[in-house]
Amino acid sequence: MPNPSKIPATSHQKIVNVAVAVIHYQAQYLLGFRDAAQHQGNRHEFVGGKIDANETAKQALIREVAEETGIDIHDNTVVKLGRLHHDYGDKQVSLQVYNIELTALQYEQHRHLRYGLEGQALKWVNKSALLAGEYHLPAANKTILEWLRLPTQIAITYPLAHFSDRPNPAAEWLTYHEEKVAPHAWLYIRVKESGVDNCAKQLMTLRPDIQVILPFDHHMQSVQADYQIVAHQVVVHQLSQAALMTWFNNGEHISVGEQTLFNDRPLIVSCHDAASIYAANKLSSARLQQQLPPVIGIFLSPLLATQTHPDTAPLGWSDWSTLAQLADMPVIGLGGLSPAMIERVAQYGGISVAGIRQFI
Numbered sequence: 072m073p074n075p076s077k078i079p080a081t082s083h084q085k086i087v088n089v090a091v092a093v094i095h096y097q098a099q100y101l102l103g104f105r106d107a108a109q110h111q112g113n114r115h116e117f118v119g120g121k122i123d124a125n126e127t128a129k130q131a132l133i134r135e136v137a138e139e140t141g142i143d144i145h146d147n148t149v150v151k152l153g154r155l156h157h158d159y160g161d162k163q164v165s166l167q168v169y170n171i172e173l174t175a176l177q178y179e180q181h182r183h184l185r186y187g188l189e190g191q192a193l194k195w196v197n198k199s200a201l202l203a204g205e206y207h208l209p210a211a212n213k214t215i216l217e218w219l220r221l222p223t224q225i226a227i228t229y230p231l232a233h234f235s236d237r238p239n240p241a242a243e244w245l246t247y248h249e250e251k252v253a254p255h256a257w258l259y260i261r262v263k264e265s266g267v268d269n270c271a272k273q274l275m276t277l278r279p280d281i282q283v284i285l286p287f288d289h290h291m292q293s294v295q296a297d298y299q300i301v302a303h304q305v306v307v308h309q310l311s312q313a314a315l316m317t318w319f320n321n322g323e324h325i326s327v328g329e330q331t332l333f334n335d336r337p338l339i340v341s342c343h344d345a346a347s348i349y350a351a352n353k354l355s356s357a358r359l360q361q362q363l364p365p366v367i368g369i370f371l372s373p374l375l376a377t378q379t380h381p382d383t384a385p386l387g388w389s390d391w392s393t394l395a396q397l398a399d400m401p402v403i404g405l406g407g408l409s410p411a412m413i414e415r416v417a418q419y420g421g422i423s424v425a426g427i428r429q430f431i
């Protein structure tokens with residue numbers, strides 16, 4: 072009899088659909104431990120298991136969490152983080168991953184959990200240790216950890232035009248952001264006007280604590296030599312919907328990804344409709360296959376009306392939520408939001424909120 076674990080995966084191999092629950096209370100995350108005899112055994116895991124034929128991913132999630140831990144998450148806000156396919160060679164899995172924040176009471180009731188209802192070890196671990204790779208998880212989880220790096224709020228810089236009534240708008244832009252951006256914030260430096268690349272670089276130099284999302288466009292390449300000095304602060308590159316669709320419409324052949332800067336960072340992609348989300352999903356899976364840093368989110372906008380784009384009709388909560396469900400990666404709400412609206416955004420399927428006013 073051949074050892075089933077040694078049989079290589081084929082295209083005919085059945086894909087196992089799995090619901091995965093990233094359960095946490097603030098920065099405490101719940102991990103299980105897979106038994107040595109299980110597939111991907113002797114590794115930590117997020118709570119979860121196979122989706123039965125007659126259930127949805129969310130039903131499976133609620134059932135698995137209850138069966139494995141005794142925690143009832145029926146009334147919690149369950150937010151999709153993403154979906155990903157992984158080929159382990161001996162098994163192909165499709166993981167549907169959800170974020171569940173417990174209430175203080177639930178955490179209090181379950182914080183001493185050491186063993187699950189199936190006898191498996193359980194452990195609450197700190198997010199920073201989890202993201203630092205201190206726990207050995209199945210290979211597919213690498214992408215989940217990248218998704219978890221996304222903060223719940225992202226600030227976006229003001230356009231230079233916002234300071235156009237001042238004698239030196241570029242200098243005002245710089246001083247304003249240097250002073251107002253919160254410590255260690257994730258900041259999307261949206262530099263559209265030509266000639267302001269320098270402002271971005273100067274801001275990074277003045278504020279080495281901020282984690283920067285930088286658009287990947289030709290301006291940045293033109294200052295590449297200078298940019299290298301501050302490049303370590305750039306945690307993510309942003310890709311516009313137009314650039315995404317160029318990649319997609321060229322049969323995914325012209326890999327914008329062939330350019331080094333594009334390939335060495337995770338991406339956040341801007342999307343405004345179903346077609347671009349479809350393209351973002353394709354890009355995401357292409358990058359997973361090529362083992363490139365993943366697409367860790369999409370800016371889905373405009374959710375509500377904004378002063379920055381007065382002529383664009385907002386999607387509104389209902390359409391925004393429907394589109395958010397299509398995305399295989401975490402969705403960031405953008406357009407007319409404030410940081411306090413994160414709970415509402417979560418109820419509609421978003422993991423994070425972004426904006427200019429009220430965020431800086």
Ligand SMILES: Nc1nc2c([nH]c(=O)n2[C@H]2C[C@H](O)[C@@H](COP(=O)(O)OP(=O)(O)OP(=O)(O)O)O2)c(=O)[nH]1
Pocket residue numbers: 087089091109110111115116117118119120121122162164166209210211212
């Ligand atoms: N639960 C869980 N499974 C994961 C994670 N990452 C990952 O690649 N997997 C893979 C390992 C397994 O191949 C599959 C989960 O199947 P499972 O065997 O645990 O599912 P189950 O509990 O319903 O099944 P079983 O033990 O009764 O066979 O998904 C994770 O974080 N959590």
